[in-house]
Amino acid sequence: xxxxxKKPIEExxxxxxxxxxxxxLGCNECVTVCEAGGxxxxxxxxxxxxxxxxxxxxxxxxxxxxxxxxxDHEYIEEVRDIIDQYDAVLSLACGVxxxxxxxxxxxxxxLPGVNTCFLGxxxxxxxxxxxxxxxxxxxxxxxxxxxxxxxxxKRVMNGPCGGSTKGKCEINPELDCVWQLIIDRLKALGRxxxxxxxxxxxxxxxxxxxxxxKVTREDVQV
Amino acid sequence: xKPLTPSRLEKILKLxxxxxxxxxxxxxxSDPMAVISKGxxxxxxxxxxxxxxxxxxxxxxxxxxxxxxxxxxGIEPVLQMVTxxxxxxxxxxxxxxxxxxxxxxxxxxxxxxxxFGDSAQGQNVHDLDSMQLIxxxxxxxxxxxxxxxDEIKRPPAMFVGAAANPFADPFEIRVPRLAKKVACGVEFxxxxxxxxxxxxxxxxxxxxxxxxxxxxxxxxxxxxMKSVGMAKFMKNRVPGMDVxxxxxxxxxxxxxxxxxxxGLDICIEAIQRLKACKGVSGFHIMAxxxxxxVPEIVERSGxxxxxxx
Ligand code: SF4
Ligand code: SF4
Numbered sequence: 001x002x003x004x005x006k007k008p009i010e011e012x013x014x015x016x017x018x019x020x021x022x023x024x025l026g027c028n029e030c031v032t033v034c035e036a037g038g039x040x041x042x043x044x045x046x047x048x049x050x051x052x053x054x055x056x057x058x059x060x061x062x063x064x065x066x067x068x069x070x071x072d073h074e075y076i077e078e079v080r081d082i083i084d085q086y087d088a089v090l091s092l093a094c095g096v097x098x099x100x101x102x103x104x105x106x107x108x109x110x111l112p113g114v115n116t117c118f119l120g121x122x123x124x125x126x127x128x129x130x131x132x133x134x135x136x137x138x139x140x141x142x143x144x145x146x147x148x149x150x151x152x153x154k155r156v157m158n159g160p161c162g163g164s165t166k167g168k169c170e171i172n173p174e175l176d177c178v179w180q181l182i183i184d185r186l187k188a189l190g191r192x193x194x195x196x197x198x199x200x201x202x203x204x205x206x207x208x209x210x211x212x213x214k215v216t217r218e219d220v221q222v
Numbered sequence: 223x224k225p226l227t228p229s230r231l232e233k234i235l236k237l238x239x240x241x242x243x244x245x246x247x248x249x250x251x252s253d254p255m256a257v258i259s260k261g262x263x264x265x266x267x268x269x270x271x272x273x274x275x276x277x278x279x280x281x282x283x284x285x286x287x288x289x290x291x292x293x294x295x296g297i298e299p300v301l302q303m304v305t306x307x308x309x310x311x312x313x314x315x316x317x318x319x320x321x322x323x324x325x326x327x328x329x330x331x332x333x334x335x336x337x338f339g340d341s342a343q344g345q346n347v348h349d350l351d352s353m354q355l356i357x358x359x360x361x362x363x364x365x366x367x368x369x370x371x372d373e374i375k376r377p378p379a380m381f382v383g384a385a386a387n388p389f390a391d392p393f394e395i396r397v398p399r400l401a402k403k404v405a406c407g408v409e410f411x412x413x414x415x416x417x418x419x420x421x422x423x424x425x426x427x428x429x430x431x432x433x434x435x436x437x438x439x440x441x442x443x444x445x446x447m448k449s450v451g452m453a454k455f456m457k458n459r460v461p462g463m464d465v466x467x468x469x470x471x472x473x474x475x476x477x478x479x480x481x482x483x484x485g486l487d488i489c490i491e492a493i494q495r496l497k498a499c500k501g502v503s504g505f506h507i508m509a510x511x512x513x514x515x516v517p518e519i520v521e522r523s524g525x526x527x528x529x530x531x
Contacts, residue, residue: 153335154306156351158402160395161332162387162414163461170461171335183395195395196402201310201354201369 001030001121002094003128004037004114012045012090013052015111019060019087024049024113025079025101026066027093034128036114037092039066045092045113070097076104083108119150136206136213142199144185151178157199227363229326229381230298231270233531234504235410235439240497241504242525243300243412243441244516245272246292248283257288261297263513267520269528270298270327272412272506276307279339286316290323300383301325304333309349310358310369317362321378329383329412330355353406356384360407382407386440387414388425389464397428404437411438412506415445415456418464419492426501435501442496445508446515447485450474486515486522493523 016022024046032038046064053060063086068075070093083089088109091098095116102110118130133150139157140147149155153171160179163170167180186192204210223236234241244264249256261271271292275285289299301320303313317328332352336344350358359382361367366377384403388396400411416422422442429435447453450473457465469488476484489507496502505525509516520526 153337154332154346154351155348156332158351158353158399160390160392160399161352162385162390163334164390164392165461166391171337177391180392183392196398196405198353198357198402198406199351201350201357204349 001033001119002096003034003117003120003130004031004094005034005117006036006041007113007115009045009048009052012049012111012113016049016060016088016090019109021061021063021086022049022088022090023063023065023079023082023086024090025070025092026064027070027091027097028066028068029071031093031097031114033122034120035126037094041092042066045090067093069093071100073104076101133207135202135204136210137203139199139202142194142197143182144189144191146178146182146185148178148182151176151181157202227326227379227381228324229270229379230531231300231327231410232381234269234529237529237531239504239529239531240525241270241439241441242268242507242520242528243270243272243504244268244507244509244513245274245300245302246288246513247274247277247511248285248288250280250282252283254291257283257291258295260513261292261295264516265295265297267517267526267528268507270300272300272302272329275302275304275331275333276339277334279306279334279336279341281340286320286325289320289325293323293325298327299325300327300329302329302331303355304331305348305350305352305355306333306336306346309347313350313355313358314362314368317359317378317380318374321376321380324379326380327383328359328380329385330359330408331385352384353403356382356403356406356408364407381409383410383412384408385414386411387462388416388422389414389418390462393421393425396425397432397434400429400434400438401432404434408438410441410503412441413443414462415443415508416492416496417456417469418466419495421464422496423499426499430501435503439503440501441504441506442493442499442502443506443508444489444493444519445510446489446512446519447473447481448512449478449481449485452485486519489519490522493519493525497523 024042026037026039026042042064046062049062083105090111090113091101092113098110098112119132120128120130123129130150135149160177164177169175169177225232225236246260273285273288276282285302289301292299330352336346362378366374386400453470453473456463473481507516
């Protein structure tokens with residue numbers, strides 16, 4: 001899922017400075033799971049902002065709402081009848097949700113309430129780790145199911161680099177060297193010899209380097 | 223073995239001489255004298271001089287320009303190139319630029335992560351990794367083609383090297399990793415600084431078992447310790463470095479003012495021992511900001527004078 005993190009409250013206060021009536025809008029999907037932008041976070045943030053507004057003598061109106069998803073036409077429509085009551089929407093969805101809202105409601109400012117970080121997994125409650133950079137052409141079959149593009153600081157395809165020490169990455173002794181993990185798993189799978197297959201020079205045109213991407217599936221279109 | 227390029231380093235190795243290379247770090251400024259005077263200090267004692275490429279991710283004068291300064295003095299440069307900072311367009315372009323000055327050696331590296339240097343907030347590129355860079359240079363040289371397939375007019379004539387670290391983890395992959403570089407077309411290897419001689423010899427045993435020493439020239443990396451402080455720093459702070467406690471003890475056992483000399487002695491003893499190690503074709507002496515000691519190391523190790531080729 002998409003992992004997001006709370007923005008510092010000072011930054012949010014700065015963002016909403018010029019606006020009187022604000023809708024804090026959460027999202028029920030990824031940002032709920034990573035506890036950055038769901039109903040609970042909307043409540044907490046909205047009350048913090050209300051308190052701040054009272055303290056500053058600003059008397060802002062701060063309302064709350066949480067949509068099923070902000071990256072889907074259907075759910076975004078749910079606020080159509082109330083959107084005009086607000087000067088701005090503070091969206092706690094990921095960057096996709098913020099943009100989709102902005103695209104839909106052309107005259108309403110939509111501001112980001114979280115920092116969208118990466119595609120990751122929940123390691124344990126409160127700990128999320130990056131697992132994929134959406135490169136658009138997955139190499140996991142060659143790397144024992146562990147991604148060197150998103151999990152190696154140098155995204156080396158034929159690693160480990162010379163800095164791998166005691167199974168940890170050269171940039172941080174807390175971080176596993178992903179190539180150590182790949183090799184351990186190749187070994188567990190009885191496939192260690194596969195390490196010597198040279199990974200070809202990657203075609204990066206399917207990732208960010210190739211410009212904005214689009215997936216079109218005629219078989220599921222209506 | 224016939225040399226494939228005009229590289230003097232290649233000739234020396236292929237004629238069966240024990241090769242000696244050293245390295246210069248370019249300055250953090252534009253003064254060419256910083257490179258020229260280092261080059262002059264060692265020119266008679268080595269066969270070629272590596273120019274590092276923004277080592278430890280600190281911004282420095284570019285490796286290519288520094289190589290050209292050496293070339294103009296008649297010193298043979300080895301262009302170090304990391305994949306950290308350049309995409310494949312920049313890499314191929316720099317290779318052609320170097321080749322236009324008849325720079326005939328390249329060392330293909332991934333490079334340290336930028337978080338170690340002065341630009342921790344910068345992007346890193348890593349369009350290619352070091353193995354893929356080796357393949358790129360070989361394709362440009364041997365097939366006279368760019369990666370995109372187009373023909374190169376006057377292809378680069380470069381002897382292709384890479385680094386190997388016998389001490390990085392996991393150890394079991396260190397020989398296969400060299401095999402992989404050989405499969406990519408590497409022709410010479412300069413290793414990480416060797417302090418743990420037993421472990422290095424164990425690695426070489428694995429290298430010989432697979433016959434890799436017949437397919438690639440291996441130059442043992444040597445860095446003299448200046449002090450016990452440097453030894454501790456290398457042990458504890460430099461990733462992928464293996465400094466045994468005996469070295470630290472030995473340096474700590476002599477008074478401060480003699481530690482540098484002790485460090486040189488340790489280095490020379492290691493070279494003497496590794497000269498007898500089958501499969502070691504030469505020595506790469508990395509006397510970090512201590513270039514003036516390279517002549518002494520080379521002479522006392524019995525590697526002087528350098529052969530004429
Ligand atoms: S190889 Fe690409 S698609 Fe596959 S996990 Fe890694 S970044 Fe994601
Ligand atoms: S130590 Fe491992 S994870 Fe870190 S940069 Fe090197 S290969 Fe990648």
